[in-house]
Amino acid sequence: MTSTSPAGLLRDPGSSNRSTLLELLFDVFYVATFAQLSMHLAGDLTWRGVGQNAILLLAAWWTWSVTSLATDFFDPRRRVIRGVIASTMFGVGLMTAAIPNAFGAQGLLFAGAYVGIHVVRGVLLIGALRGHLAQVRVERFLFWFVLSGVLWLAGGLVDPAWRAALWAGALVVDYVSAALRYPTPRLGRVPLDQYERLSSHFGERYQQITILIIGDLVLASTLKLSVAEFSTARVVVFLAAISAALLLWQIYVFRTDLFVARAVHKHPLRAVRLASYIYAVLVAGVIAMTAGVDLVLRHPFGTPRASWVALVVGGAALFVLGRVIFEYALLGRISRSRVGWLVLMIGVAPALTPLAPIFVVIASVGILLGITLTDAWRGRHDASDR
Template sequence: MLANDSKFLFRIKGSDNEHKVSFSELFFDLVFVYAITQSAHFLIGHFTPYGLFQSLLILLAVWWCWVFTTWVTNWLDPETIPVRLLLFTLMLLGMFVAIAIPKAFEQHGLLFACSYVALQVGRTLFVCIASRRTKPVLHNDFFRMAIWFSVAGLFWITGALQDGTNRTALWTLALGVEYLSASMSFYVPGIGRSDSKKWDISGAHMAERCGLLIIIALGESLLVTGNTFSHTPWNTSTVLAFVSAFVGTVAMWWIYFSLSAERASERITTSERSGHLGRLIYTYVHFAIIAGIVVVAAADEFILAHASGHVGNSMLIASIGGPALYLIGNILFKRLMFNSHPRSHYVGLVLLGCLVPMALFVAPFVLALLTTSVLVIVGTWETVAVRRSDLKQTL
């Protein structure tokens, strides 16, 4: 039945909803922002070199679930009942993934792995069946993906049955299989590889989906910060730390959305390489931006809990590393999309580096104010520079 009616499941080129982000997609995003928040909490509780690596594995897995679903809804129409039900099913599986994150390397490993594998393989098989009759190229692409996700799934589930470093090692191998296969265009001997240059995608839809996820992630970090602050004794240092966290989040929004997001949407929409740009920039580069938001959220919680104490190693790494990772992600985004080198971002990285030795002599809330000031400088500088450039071009 699904295969027979499959042509009605896809977005219609030239229609009003070709580029539209549906309410069901936004509903779906909420689950994965929750998973991202869970990843931040896991990071806070495991801020050691080994814990950082485990946090990276979890966040990479969460991102891979979300971004591949975004690709799917770029082709499939979420306004159709079967696709909408698919999204709701993926939401349920995503909830199990998110719920399992705090104890993923302990007693909830099997729940995490099974839910993750079911989500990845199930969604991919759905597209295989839906595209079999009407979109043979897409069908072959997703058939190759299904093979690779199934192979990785064996390592996920086997790892969940192990303990300690064995689980971490097998899950690292599983993620390596998934990411490496994508970089190899899902090459399968005897079947060939996918050609992203032939992927007919809606660039505007892809750009808006990633932008909305960043907005929701930033908003969720504000909610978590506000909740933490409401349970913290109020004094000068905690109030300043809270204000710094708020202004820093606004600055992060400004750096991404003030100028670049809309222009990027226009660029990828008119590009003849929309599939290639979508794969490179929105599938890979945007992970660094999301990871930066996660680390900044962890830093905000660290500082609110110890606003007037001593800057320890964990707090220093999160406070400097989070904004730095966010700026690096934006540098790559703007470099690859616009072929530009945002000088303000490079200067921001240098300023953050200069704060490292200073952190030994200041209170945590002061460090927060300094890192936030760097983000504000970067956002202001870029806005002024781009406005001046636009003005010169119009004269």
């Protein structure tokens, strides 16, 4: 079997599971994407703005997750797969550039880039597989992306007032078809055994993108502080943001290696089918918190606003919730301590609304610190978790 044969495109179970340098470069493109999304959210906190940002976020995240799934099934060292990754980078760059005005004049650019990413990937893979059984898998994916692509492109062409509805419908097609294993006329669904072709590469990819997501909080805070007038209050908020990033990292990595091992060896089907949905919650949480910190850095002692509290506290809560769901999905257990902290976050949020924004950020960091200390206690004393 040669590397240029269709079968040679499939990932060899005995090969290295480390991410390639091109995959890491692909992830770097998302640093700009996450930054754009957090700035876009901070710029429009109306219900309409939040809804629009959610659509853009889910589209960007789906592009990353589907590409990651492809590089776990196919060998990213092969020329064709490198071409798929490279072409996706161009599309992600265009999508990212279009985010600020995606619901304005750049709607067709955003939609065209999104559709182009998925269609080009499908065409390249189908041509390279040339009758191999895996070609049917790609055809299923392509069929559904073409269907949703009609809604994406239509949304880019119509009046912005109708765009959100069409794009939301397109996302429903994308996310639900994946959940149903891409049922396709004459081809059926993706066989369950194909979801069990999971390697530790899959877990590593999600760990890497999560670190970059958390890094957006550091990046955005640093850039905002560098252009703002320095003051003691802004420096305090900045240091609190750095602390929050470190604590989010600690909350995420707590026994993550154990979860990845369980995913690969015991629950590969569950991990592959749920990861994209669960991690969307974590991503949304960090972007919301980043947007909130951005606003607080502008006005540390500004007029208290419930929307700012919702971003900072709610963003942290979303991240922790995603991590709780992650643990439950792979281990079948609920972390009672983290659920207790989540309840505290929700309960304390209304009490934080009258306070100056700087104290909202500090309080959120305090709660995140409480979670990490509780985790440390669990790590030492709860032998049943090991």
